[in-house]
Amino acid sequence: MAQETRKPNRRQMQAAQTRRDIILAATELFTERGYARTSVADIAARASVSVQTIYSSVGSKAQLITAMLDEVDEIAGIPELARKGAQATDPREIIGYQARITRQLNERCRAILAGLRSAAHVDADIATAYAGGIARHLAGARFTVGRLQAVGALRPGLDADTAAAAVAVISSIDAYVQFVTEHGWDYDRCEAWVRQTLEELLLARLVSE
Structure with missing residues (x-):
């Protein structure tokens, strides 16, 4: 039971x-x-x-800095999305979870992320914490690319390191900040753009058609 x-x-x-x-x-x-x-x-x-x-x-x-990053993950619902992404076998679904994670990070945790991002420029301790957050983001990008490789969907000729770097940049916090604050996009449009762009970039033609 x-x-x-x-x-x-x-x-x-x-x-x-x-x-x-x-x-x-x-x-x-x-x-x-x-x-x-x-x-x-x-x-x-x-x-x-x-x-x-x-x-x-x-x-x-000092523990508050680490707690900030952990709290961001919880507020954004990342553990559950990451679990579903790890279980997904459809390439578009795998990419969809990556896009949704970044969307929820920005939509739900904007105040914390903005605070860390701003303070990182003037405080070495927070810069270290913020760098840890960026490292988590890159690890997530690498995980997504690894899942695409595992299901045989990564575009031929695209190496994993290049793919992960592209995922990290396209789905970055900086990209969302520019879309939302400078171009007036809403979060639905941001998520849709990230998802479509990653599908076109990463997936084999047979999968994307």
């Missing part, structure tokens, strides 16, 4: 929201003041919680 999945109770949901509020507060302050000039007390005041709540919910100030 399959084990029943329990839904989170009210206390768990409140704890998750508190953690999210702390991370958002830290992101805002790190952006405004820099990592070194932001204290745990400052974050607690911005999030309207006690200092002890920060330590019990997230951890030290």
